[in-house]
Amino acid sequence: MSDHQAIRRRSLWLMGSAGILAAGAAGVLVVAWLGAFSTPELSSFDGARAYDHVVSQVALGPRVTGTEGGFAGGHYIAAELAAVGWEAEFQPFEYQGTPARNVVARANVGRGPIILLGAHYDTRRRADEDADRPMEPVPGANDGASGVAVLLELARSLDLDRVPNEIWLAFFDAEDNGRLDGWDWIAGSTYMAANLAFEPEAMVVVDMVGDADQQIYFDNNSDRELSARVWAVAAQLGYGANFLPFPRYTMLDDHIPFRDRGIPAIDIIDFDYPHWHTTEDTPDKVSADSLERVGRTLEAFLETVDN
Numbered sequence: 442m443s444d445h446q447a448i449r450r451r452s453l454w455l456m457g458s459a460g461i462l463a464a465g466a467a468g469v470l471v472v473a474w475l476g477a478f479s480t481p482e483l484s485s486f487d488g489a490r491a492y493d494h495v496v497s498q499v500a501l502g503p504r505v506t507g508t509e510g511g512f513a514g515g516h517y518i519a520a521e522l523a524a525v526g527w528e529a530e531f532q533p534f535e536y537q538g539t540p541a542r543n544v545v546a547r548a549n550v551g552r553g554p555i556i557l558l559g560a561h562y563d564t565r566r567r568a569d570e571d572a573d574r575p576m577e578p579v580p581g582a583n584d585g586a587s588g589v590a591v592l593l594e595l596a597r598s599l600d601l602d603r604v605p606n607e608i609w610l611a612f613f614d615a616e617d618n619g620r621l622d623g624w625d626w627i628a629g630s631t632y633m634a635a636n637l638a639f640e641p642e643a644m645v646v647v648d649m650v651g652d653a654d655q656q657i658y659f660d661n662n663s664d665r666e667l668s669a670r671v672w673a674v675a676a677q678l679g680y681g682a683n684f685l686p687f688p689r690y691t692m693l694d695d696h697i698p699f700r701d702r703g704i705p706a707i708d709i710i711d712f713d714y715p716h717w718h719t720t721e722d723t724p725d726k727v728s729a730d731s732l733e734r735v736g737r738t739l740e741a742f743l744e745t746v747d748n
């Protein structure tokens with residue numbers, strides 16, 4: 442991978458304000474009016490936009506590693522990042538003779554310690570938890586598209602000027618074919634973690650975060666201190682009923698290869714999802730509100746992080 446200085450597009454809100462201010466004294470009144478009806482949240486994480494990313498990804502078909510759909514999934518991510526001013530690069534690799542690629546984007550390069558946010562974008566090639574159709578692929582609305590959707594909307598909404606860190610967004614391929622055809626889980630994140638030019642200070646995975654019935658617990662394989670910090674931000678935002686600061690599951694997910702390198706890493710995952718690895722993992726099971734809670738928590742965490 443090579444370094445790229447990401448260019449942040451100024452938010453529409455800032456450009457709108459500048460234009461209004463330039464209009465002169467009357468503009469002050471307009472700004473005051475806007476202020477009465479809007480808050481800084483005007484430019485913050487929007488669950489409906491994130492949900493659109495879920496629908497768009499599922500419309501591409503299954504994003505199975507090494508297939509046309511998988512290629513389209515990676516392309517979609519890179520194009521959506523570019524549209525909001527983040528320059529993405531592909532990190533190609535091969536797993537079990539199959540071509541795969543992670544997508545990585547960076548912003549605030551050189552500003553401070555690196556925080557890496559990750560999500561897998563590939564979907565499982567067979568729905569082996571589906572009693573009726575176990576040979577069909579998983580649509581991956583929640584398991585695949587939801588984490589990507591949160592990171593893409595975060596790329597749009599995050600106020601990088603308020604973030605004291607360098608931020609990496611990583612979209613992992615080849616996470617979700619574990620136990621199928623001799624494949625292991627988390628191949629993409631394993632490859633990235635083994636080929637780091639720089640060491641992140643912290644790593645956060647989002648996976649399966651879109652369930653309408655959302656309860657996100659501490660994961661036993663996650664850094665407990667970092668988990669507590671993120672869950673505390675969620676509680677401050679009023680999401681205490683959804684972010685429960687108690688351990689429940691022990692997850693094998695894309696945070697593990699980074700944890701194993703000594704990097705504090707956490708997995709934000711709602712593993713109580715009845716449609717997991719079935720053909721029923723479709724956009725109607727995903728909630729914009731759930732995506733928004735996770736996105737706004739990450740946004741607030743990054744904009745208030747104290748290194």
Ligand SMILES: [Zn+2]
Nearest residue numbers: 565584617718
């Ligand atoms: Zn999965």
